[in-house]
Amino acid sequence: MRICYDPSDHRILRLQIRDFKGHDKDYAKADDMFPTVADVKKARAQMPPKLIRIVRFGNLLFIFYLLDIFAQLALYLPYLRTFFRLSTTTLDPCRVSGVLEPDKKVKLCNTLAYWDKADRAIWLRPRGMNVLQVPLVVAKLNLDSLGDMIVSQEIRFSSGAPFILAVFLWAAYQMFSAAMPAGSGMPSAGQFVGMAAAFFIFFGFINLVIIRCRMAKLAQEALAEIKAG
Numbered sequence: 001m002r003i004c005y006d007p008s009d010h011r012i013l014r015l016q017i018r019d020f021k022g023h024d025k026d027y028a029k030a031d032d033m034f035p036t037v038a039d040v041k042k043a044r045a046q047m048p049p050k051l052i053r054i055v056r057f058g059n060l061l062f063i064f065y066l067l068d069i070f071a072q073l074a075l076y077l078p079y080l081r082t083f084f085r086l087s088t089t090t091l092d093p094c095r096v097s098g099v100l101e102p103d104k105k106v107k108l109c110n111t112l113a114y115w116d117k118a119d120r121a122i123w124l125r126p127r128g129m130n131v132l133q134v135p136l137v138v139a140k141l142n143l144d145s146l147g148d149m150i151v152s153q154e155i156r157f158s159s160g161a162p163f164i165l166a167v168f169l170w171a172a173y174q175m176f177s178a179a180m181p182a183g184s185g186m187p188s189a190g191q192f193v194g195m196a197a198a199f200f201i202f203f204g205f206i207n208l209v210i211i212r213c214r215m216a217k218l219a220q221e222a223l224a225e226i227k228a229g
Contacts, residue, residue: 057171061164068160072138073131075105075114075123080138083156086212091141093149096122097228111139111222120147124222126215134211136161139219150227153219155212165204169197 071079100106102117111124122141126134136158141150176189187195 058168061167061171064160065164068158068164069135072125072136072158075112075125075138077114077116077119077123079159080123080140080156081119082159083138084159086137086155086157086208087216089153089216091150091152091223093144093151094223094227095149096143097226099226108222108225110218113222113226117147120145122150122226124219126218130214130218134214134218137211137215139215139222141219141223150223153216153223155215155219157208157212165200169193169200172196 096115099108100113100115100122102115104115106113106115107127108124110127110130112127114123116123120143122143124139124141125131126137138156140154140156142152142154143149144151173189173193176192
């Protein structure tokens with residue numbers, strides 16, 4: 001080991017190891033926060049083909065989740081009609097005021113409303129920051145046979161969310177089955193995913209009750225805005 005003077009910069013003294021052949025590493029330089037393209041390609045080349053297929057499938061699953069959210073935000077009626085009904089409440093009949101117009105989206109205080117004249121219903125979804133607090137649910141105000149009196153209220157939950165969760169757990173099982181070594185003394189892939197499924201179902205049910213109550217409150221606020229007199 002020796003200390004050498006760098007003629008290119010009189011302020012630098014270099015510490016060198018005798019007979020070392022290789023590239024000097026600059027330890028003063030901070031590591032990159034994100035992997036380079038070469039790092040990603042190297043990691044992918046080392047992955048088993050089965051894991052690569054699962055990762056690609058996971059990316060596709062994430063796209064489906066985004067489509068589920070965007071369909072709700074856009075009030076895409078063919079999809080909203082497939083939502084699961086969580087609760088139905090009979091209301092005192094009240095007439096729709098001029099705040100709403102048939103087949104048009106109208107911004108209310110905390111919700112976005114759409115009067116579906118053909119289906120005799122008014123659809124509501126959270127608006128603004130309420131989208132983050134009340135995800136994956138909408139409200140439906142049913143009208144009478146004449147289509148001008150609100151008679152009941154429904155809270156509906158996304159029909160795609162359970163499917164996405166089920167496929168996510170299946171993909172997780174496939175991934176852990178391929179990655180976890182056999183005979184390691186750890187829980188098997190089935191046991192691990194089963195515990196995760198129980199966790200999601202338990203806390204998901206509690207969260208579903210919470211967001212249903214929040215959506216019902218938003219629907220009551222919207223009802224006060226759109227009913228006549």
